Amino acid sequence: MDYLQLQGSQSLKGKIKISGAKNASLPLIAMTILANNNVKICNLPHVADINTLLKLLTNLGASCDRTNDSIYVDTSKLNETKATYDIVKTMRASILVLGPLLARFGHCEVSLPGGCAIGQRPVDLHLKALEQMGANIEIKNGYIEATAPNGLKGCDIVFDKITVTGTANIVMAAALAHGKTTITNAAREPEVVQLCKVLNESGIKIQGIGTAFLSVRGTAGKLIDIVNFSVIPDRIEAGTYLCAGAITNSKLTITNTDPSHLGAVIAKLEEMGFCINSTKNTITINPTKTIKPVKIVTREYPAFPTDMQAQFMALATQANGVSIIEERLFENRFMHVSELQRMGADISLNGHTATINGKSKLSATDVMATDLRASSALVLAALVATGETNIHRIYHLDRGYDSLEKKLEGVGAKIKRLKE
Numbered sequence: 001m002d003y004l005q006l007q008g009s010q011s012l013k014g015k016i017k018i019s020g021a022k023n024a025s026l027p028l029i030a031m032t033i034l035a036n037n038n039v040k041i042c043n044l045p046h047v048a049d050i051n052t053l054l055k056l057l058t059n060l061g062a063s064c065d066r067t068n069d070s071i072y073v074d075t076s077k078l079n080e081t082k083a084t085y086d087i088v089k090t091m092r093a094s095i096l097v098l099g100p101l102l103a104r105f106g107h108c109e110v111s112l113p114g115g116c117a118i119g120q121r122p123v124d125l126h127l128k129a130l131e132q133m134g135a136n137i138e139i140k141n142g143y144i145e146a147t148a149p150n151g152l153k154g155c156d157i158v159f160d161k162i163t164v165t166g167t168a169n170i171v172m173a174a175a176l177a178h179g180k181t182t183i184t185n186a187a188r189e190p191e192v193v194q195l196c197k198v199l200n201e202s203g204i205k206i207q208g209i210g211t212a213f214l215s216v217r218g219t220a221g222k223l224i225d226i227v228n229f230s231v232i233p234d235r236i237e238a239g240t241y242l243c244a245g246a247i248t249n250s251k252l253t254i255t256n257t258d259p260s261h262l263g264a265v266i267a268k269l270e271e272m273g274f275c276i277n278s279t280k281n282t283i284t285i286n287p288t289k290t291i292k293p294v295k296i297v298t299r300e301y302p303a304f305p306t307d308m309q310a311q312f313m314a315l316a317t318q319a320n321g322v323s324i325i326e327e328r329l330f331e332n333r334f335m336h337v338s339e340l341q342r343m344g345a346d347i348s349l350n351g352h353t354a355t356i357n358g359k360s361k362l363s364a365t366d367v368m369a370t371d372l373r374a375s376s377a378l379v380l381a382a383l384v385a386t387g388e389t390n391i392h393r394i395y396h397l398d399r400g401y402d403s404l405e406k407k408l409e410g411v412g413a414k415i416k417r418l419k420e
């Protein structure tokens with residue numbers, strides 16, 4: 001197993017190029033199940049979660065031809081409709097094949113994803129919406145067995161909670177359904193917006209893109225010709241490297257990014273005293289005299305993303321004063337706290353709220369990554385800790401960060417990937 005070794009107290013300098021967004025790529029790859037053609041996707045990140053989904057599609061009979069950042073996905077020979085436990089257990093987002101498989105074949109089986117490190121994360125809203133569209137859903141032996149022999153029917157869906165993959169799943173199902181589906185309380189994340197835009201450009205009439213009310217006109221089962229497209233930049237990767245600049249109080253420029261997707265993150269960095277300069281596709285963070293404490297509440301887009309919560313908690317340990325971070329989306333997303341405490345952070349937890357008393361002098365030690373974003377918080381803390389930090393179980397990081405150690409090394413971090 002690999003681990004990362006970092007020498008702390010480094011100052012960073014230079015540019016980091018952002019890769020394509022993992023969370024946009026996943027629904028876009030699942031979307032190829034709806035295609036009539038061989039679909040070309042550009043700017044695909046090199047991360048383990050993408051490989052997991054491609055493996056799932058290959059198991060179902062698709063062929064995937066990847067060269068560097070581009071891939072052709074051909075689902076014309078799909079002949080299997082069962083997403084098995086061995087794959088789904090490694091990545092919850094595998095649930096994204098449920099909507100498109102059911103819409104195309106009228107039946108499928110997808111293993112129930114179950115809980116994960118950051119909480120219970122049910123898929124009840126996905127299932128309820130598909131039932132409303134006429135699907136018969138049964139849970140048997142840990143699998144979701146879905147059937148809709150006469151196809152799915154458009155209807156009016158109101159999500160009780162805003163769900164990102166739930167919205168993506170239902171938009172994809174609705175694309176091949178009979179008639180019109182409306183979704184009230186839809187997710188507005190840029191990743192959902194890109195899925196809707198690509199489907200729209202491929203001939204599916206979708207109204208309300210980027211709003212909480214979507215209306216999708218289905219093809220009544222006819223597969224679609226999907227246009228070539230390039231995945232949007234990863235806003236969470238960009239936000240993480242902005243935090244690397246912030247925590248080391250260095251000047252860093254993030255390139256190949258979209259600042260319009262990072263409004264809430266940039267606003268919080270500015271509140272903490274950093275001067276941020278953006279162009280159309282770059283963001284530069286500049287050092288500040290004093291890092292100020294911050295108050296953060298995680299919410300759905302366009303508010304502050306839960307996927308940036310752990311990184312800001314690491315950053316808040318270096319602020320002068322008391323920061324408060326409230327996690328509203330997931331019940332157990334504070335796994336990084338105990339590891340940060342072991343490095344010397346002064347953090348107290350009360351339910352969904354963390355109080356961070358800065359500034360703490362962090363010291364290096366052996367720490368363990370627990371989930372994807374928690375792991376990046378440990379990398380950030382290690383950048384300023386005195387001494388050598390070893391971060392174990394970095395397979396969590398590899399799920400979502402493309403070449404993290406190379407990108408950080410490129411701006412002067414002393415970071416090595418080693419074998420246990």
Ligand code: UD1
Nearest residue numbers: 023093121122123124125126161162163164165307329330
């Ligand atoms: C997606 C992102 C993840 C991010 C999260 C919130 C992907 C692949 N993952 O996850 O990185 O942290 O959005 O921005 O895009 N819920 C239910 N029932 C459901 C579905 C969701 O109760 O059927 C709850 C969840 O437990 C959670 C909240 O709704 O509390 C939001 O979850 P959701 O938006 O669905 O997260 P994901 O799509 O899994």
